[in-house]
Structures are given as C-alpha cells and as structure tokens.
Amino acid sequence: MNHQPNREPVLELEDVTFRRGDREIISGVSLCVREGEHWALLGANGAGKSTLMGLCGAATHPSSGSVRVLGELLGRVELQALRRSIGHVNPRHQILSALTIRQVVLTGLTGSNELPARWEPTPAELARADDLLEELGLAGKAASRWPTLSQGERGRALIARALISSPRLLLLDEPCTGLDVAAREQLLETIDILTHTHPQMASVLVTHHLEELPTTTSHALLIADGRTVAAGPAAEIITSGNITAAFRHPIEVEHRHRRWSARVDRPLRSVLYGEAVPA
Template sequence: MEKIVELEQISLKRNGHWLLKDINWSIHKEENWVLYGLNGAGKTALLNMLCAYYFPTEGRATVLGKVFGRDYLAEKLRQKIGLVSSKLQQKLYQSDTAFQIVLSGAFASIGLFEKPTDEMREKAIRLLEELHCLSYADRAYETLSQGERQRVLIARALMADPELLILDEPTTGLDFLAREQLLEGLESINKRENAPTFLYVTHHVEEILPIFTHTLLLKNGEVFDSGLTNEMISEEKLSKLFDCDILVTWEKGRVSLRRKF
C-alpha cells in the first residue's frame, strides 16, 4: 500500500532541546490518523516537520514520496498538504470574504492576488456548500463565528485537492453544536472517491470519529504507542500514557473518558 508519510528514527533538536526523539511512524493511503497527547507532547513540532518547516536533526523523513533534504522543494510539497490551524487563521486578511479566503487556497496564498478561473470559482462554491458555509460566503472573515471560520479554512485547504489534510485542533474554541457540525463535515469529505488522508491532532478523545482508523500516542516527544484506534484509545493504554487510572467508554463509535477515583 502506498505510503503518505514514513518517518525513520527521526529526532528533532531546536535551541539546544530535543523536541522529538527516535520517531518511527508510517501513514498509508486510505488510513486516517489521530495524533493524540497532552500539551507539550511534541505534536506541534511533529506537524511543523511534516509540513517541512523543520528538518529532522537525525533520521530520514519521507512525505508524499519526497525525501527531506534530497529531491523536493518545501513550497511545492506544502501545496499538496492541506493545513487547518489557529496560526493560519491569524495570518489571513480578516476583511476578505469567506469566498475569497476559500479561493486563495487554489494558489496556496495569504490573500487573493491572482484572478481565479471560472472552474476555481465553481469549485469554491461547491466546497462552501458541502461544508454549510455558502450562506455567509460574502461576509468578511472577521465577522464570522469561530465555527464558521474553521469550516471556511477546511474548504480553503481542500481547494488544491491535497493528498494529506492536517487538522491541528480544529475545534478549539467551539461550542458543542459547532464542534459536531465541523466533525460532520469531515465525515462528508471522507466519503469522497478521492478523499485526502486525514491527520487529526487533538487532546480531546470525544472528537475522535469512526473514520479515524489509526492513532499515534505521543508523550514527551516520543512515540508512546501506535496502531488501530480502538486498541490505542483503551483504559490500559491511556492509563499508562497519563500515569493515572482512566475509565474509557465507547458508544456507537465515539469515545469518552474520565479519571477513576
């Protein structure tokens, strides 16, 4: 099966500190992964490396068939990766409309400086409709709610037909209803014939959908464990991950947890 990501003995050192150590991880096409861990586990560092903002200090990293430091240009690689993150949201021009924000994804640009084709416009409209954003397509991004903004960012990320879609804690700041609407949108995207591979980053297990087949548990910059989601999100694994007794409850493919007292 085709590999989307392959990390071999990857370590990352920044400002004299090891952020990642001895990471071995493979993502295959048609797998959707959750990256799960507490704050400070190294999730952000790992994402920055996958997007070629950081280069590994040690080891070999291959993303979308391109080996880091050998046969690719970082900017071209990023055009094949859809990224939804709070940092990106802060960089956007807040006065741009939701429609303009989505269209800019076709050029991987902050702001719309090139004239989009009719095909691009039609595609942007389809994405806005699919993610239930069409009703506010002409509104300024700064006037949208947090949930509306996140759905617009997902539509923007999909404009370039990415092979890998990275969602970095996309439900931060959302209420329950907005969170569930966003997650429903992801399920819809996953049903596409040529759906991208998902990498969903969170520290809230309640957001883990049945479409996320695999999970990587990260702790202190190292792989704690990885494998099928229903095996990783278990009382035994999470109790060891958190160093305390955890009660895990699965119901209709969704999970919740609480600490045992």
C-alpha cells in the same frame, strides 16, 4: 478501518529525532500513514505534537532519521511545491482583512493569508471554491465577511480552504479549538463527510481531547515526552491503559457509538495516590 498494505504511503517517518539546542523534543518516532487512513495524534500539552506536525507538513526538518511526504524525502525536494499538495487546517490561521468566505477559500490556492495583488482565480477555480462551500454547508454564506462568521463557520471555511488544492494529505491542528459543543459536533460531522467525498485523501488530526476525535478516525499515535507510547489501529490503541500512560494520569476511556470519551479513573487513582473513593 483496517490497515490496507496495498494503499500507497502518503507520510513516512522513520526513527525521527528533532532537537532544539540541547533539548530533544522528538525521540525516535516512526509513523506510516497510507492513502485513505485517518490518524489521530494524541498527547498531553508539551508532548511534542506541534513539532511532529511540523515534520508531517514539511515545515520542519528532522535532526536525524528520515521523513518522506508524498513520496518525497525532506532535504531532497523543493518544499514550496510539496506543500501545495498538503492541506493544513489551523483554527489560529490569521485573516486580517474582511475577506468573504469565498475569498478565504481561494487563498488556499496561493498559500497566503490575503489574496495577492493582481492575482485572479480562473473560472474553474471559482467553481471549485463554490463546490466546496456547497459540500461543506456554506453555499449561502459565500459572500459573508470573515469577521461576521461564527467560530464553527470559520472552521468549515478553513477546511474548504485546505481542500481547494486537492491535497493528498490533510493536517488538522486542533481543529475544534474555541468551539462550543454544537459547533464542535458540526465540525466533526464535516470531517467525517470527507471520507466519502475525498476517499483517497489521508489525514492527521492533532488533539488532546478524545471527545474531539471524528468517528472516521482509523489509526492513532500516542506520544509522551516526544516518544511513542503506542501506534496502530485506533480501536486497539485508544485504550484506558495507553491513554493513562500517555497522559500520566489514571484515565478511563469509553468507546460508544464510534466516539471516544475520557474521565478520571477514580478507583485507579485511589490505588496510585492513596485517595479515598466515595461510596
């Protein structure tokens, strides 16, 4: 997907720095995500991805620089109202009671882990929840209890939960965590479908595995030690050279059938580390 300047910015970070104590976790990162764009945020463990996602989700304020989410400048906006327009998919989301899938989806309206006492969804909200479950292939599971679900079903239910408030921005925080190969592929197909069912919605997906990128990934931001390595259209950014730089290890990237994969670049490793390469 090409950059389309006529689309409205949904998320803008300008020269953002974030410090915790005397440690600088994010250093001078800039990013502009527009309507309908689907960004991957890639980097090794400890690169600053989680902190950056906190800024994108209006959960964290920058130490310096500016963050605009849905046109609102952090520090000058009521955060609770803003967060209702941001969908967040986190596979580590805790659900402590045996809610049904439909109830889990409805908690996306209240922004809570449980359904609040004395809160009742409207008929339109119930219909919206059922429509999303049908859209994501879970209509037959609406009454199933959370503890009985597979990890893949939980992943799709959490996407439905994030979508029920009709967000303009969807944040996916390592959504494939804990999934086997089949469940991962089903979840990625679900994410790909969203570009057709929610064409104006923008998304940012965090991962450190190239195999977990949906085919609809349009752009990528690569970071290392809290700094930008490269940013722009995915086809130009997700390359062997940039991934090697971001992960500080010789990686060969392959792009086939609109999906990425990575493996150790053994010839380059031999040059860098003086190791013999088997014939």
